[in-house]
Amino acid sequence: MEWIARLNQAVRCLEDHLTEETDYERLGRIACCSAYHFQRMFAYMAGIPLSEYIRRRRMSLAAVDLQGGARVIDVAAKYGYRSPTAFNRAFRSVHGVAPSAVRSGKAYVKSFPPLSFSIVVKGVEALEYRIETKGAFRIVGVSAPLHRELEQNFAVVPTLWQDCAADGTLERLTALADGTPAGLLGVSLCPDGAPWRYFVAVPSSRPAPGLEEYEVPAAVWAVFPGSGTNRSVQELERRIFTEWLPASGYEYGDAPDLEVYLNPDPDDTVFEIWVPVRPKLSPAV
Numbered sequence: 001m002e003w004i005a006r007l008n009q010a011v012r013c014l015e016d017h018l019t020e021e022t023d024y025e026r027l028g029r030i031a032c033c034s035a036y037h038f039q040r041m042f043a044y045m046a047g048i049p050l051s052e053y054i055r056r057r058r059m060s061l062a063a064v065d066l067q068g069g070a071r072v073i074d075v076a077a078k079y080g081y082r083s084p085t086a087f088n089r090a091f092r093s094v095h096g097v098a099p100s101a102v103r104s105g106k107a108y109v110k111s112f113p114p115l116s117f118s119i120v121v122k123g124v125e126a127l128e129y130r131i132e133t134k135g136a137f138r139i140v141g142v143s144a145p146l147h148r149e150l151e152q153n154f155a156v157v158p159t160l161w162q163d164c165a166a167d168g169t170l171e172r173l174t175a176l177a178d179g180t181p182a183g184l185l186g187v188s189l190c191p192d193g194a195p196w197r198y199f200v201a202v203p204s205s206r207p208a209p210g211l212e213e214y215e216v217p218a219a220v221w222a223v224f225p226g227s228g229t230n231r232s233v234q235e236l237e238r239r240i241f242t243e244w245l246p247a248s249g250y251e252y253g254d255a256p257d258l259e260v261y262l263n264p265d266p267d268d269t270v271f272e273i274w275v276p277v278r279p280k281l282s283p284a285v
Contacts, residue, residue, distance in 0.1 A: 002280070003246050006031045007045070007117050010038065015114050018058055019078055024050075024148060025192045033252040036190030039150045040257075044241035045117055049151040056112040059094035062087075063109040066102045075099065127244050129224045131277075136218045137179055139187060140208035141201025142169055146190065157186070157198050158230075161266075164200050170264065173211075179203030181274065186259035189214065219255035222248070224273045230266050233259065236273055250277035 010030040014022070024035035031038050042050045058079045065075045076087030076099075084099075091099045094110060101107035144160045146153050164170050173184060180203060187199040199214065222244075226236045245251075253276035260272040 003251065004117050007041065011115055011117070014054070015057070018054070018061065019080070021080060022054060028192065034190060034192050034254075035148070036150070036188065036196065037252045037257075040237075041241050041245075043150065044238045046115055049149075051149040051151045053112075053115065055090060056094055057114065059091055060110070060112045062091060062099070063095060063102055063111075066099055067105070067109075069103070072099045072103065127224070127239055129222050129244065132221045132223050132274075134180075134219065134221060136215050137203050138205060138213060138215050139185060139199065139201040140176060140204045140206075140211045140213045141173055141185070141187075141199045143189075143197040143199040143201075143212055146188070146196035146198050148196065153198070160198060160200055161186075169200070173200070173202045176204040176206050176208055176211075177202035178205055181258065181260040181272065183260045183262045183272075184264050186261070187214070187216070188257040190256070216258075217255050219253050219276045220278060221253075221255075221258070221274045222250065222277045224275070225271075226273065227268075227270045229269065232269070233271060233273070240273060240275060245275075248277075249280055251280045252276065253278040 010027045013030055014027060017023070024039065028035040028038040031041070033041070039050045042053070046053060048056075062075050062079055065078070066072070072087070073084050076084050079087070081087035081090065088099055091097075094112075095102070095107075097107040097109070102109055142160070142164060144156055146156060164173075170184065177183075183202075185199070185201045185203070187201055188196075189199060190196040199212070201212075201214070222240075224236055224240060224244075226232055255276035257276070258272075258274035260274060261269055262272070263270040
């Protein structure tokens with residue numbers, strides 16, 4: 001499929017530039033999505049974060065260089081490490097041995113080959129969704145900065161929700177809500193070329209002194225209902241990216257991802273995942 005072909009093209013570009021600083025936005029452009037969406041799709045499709053894949057591939061190639069007699073300090077510099085100490089730590093995390101042991105030929109190493117994506121048709125369990133076209137709307141809330149490498153954000157989002165629950169922000173937001181989507185929102189605002197932020201917010205037209213605000217642009221959304229725990233949210237997102245999106249006839253649109261919590265109890269939540277989409281253009285014949 002065209003979507004998978006673009007994803008594989010982005011991986012090939014990554015492989016061609018492993019000794020350089022990773023250009024996430026370039027990879028996203030090749031895959032026809034933002035850098036943020038590319039990292040999300042990659043993680044769900046590959047089962048590991050993109051940053052971890054890059055680390056494993058670099059350390060695999062570094063091991064080959066060391067086996068060929070290259071100096072540790074030179075290999076460290078080649079793969080972007082400013083000091084042999086940092087390189088040694090990364091190398092050990094992948095191979096379980098020091099670079100010097102590999103150079104001397106006295107240690108085994110692990111080989112992580114380049115990744116290639118393909119579609120496996122399952123179709124065992126239906127995935128319920130609807131398509132909604134919605135105009136721009138204002139949200140108010142609080143936000144926290146996100147890192148460019150998604151792996152580093154695993155603690156940021158839960159901490160923000162916990163802080164909002166503890167300091168009364170969730171109650172205040174609930175009182176301000178007067179629009180749709182109805183519920184508490186988790187908004188991933190991650191445009192290319194600008195700082196990334198995650199909002200805990202509600203749609204509201206009311207004055208909200210002391211809170212941040214943002215206008216979510218008009219967009220078409222694929223809306224997926226779900227229930228369960230926070231792990232259920234992650235599992236539904238995984239199915240959206242690995243099962244629905246590749247064969248849906250849609251691709252990512254230019255708007256934030258939304259998590260809509262109709263009941264924000266982390267142990268028994270009712271939620272919707274709103275994914276911005278646009279119809280996939282058919283290739284010219």
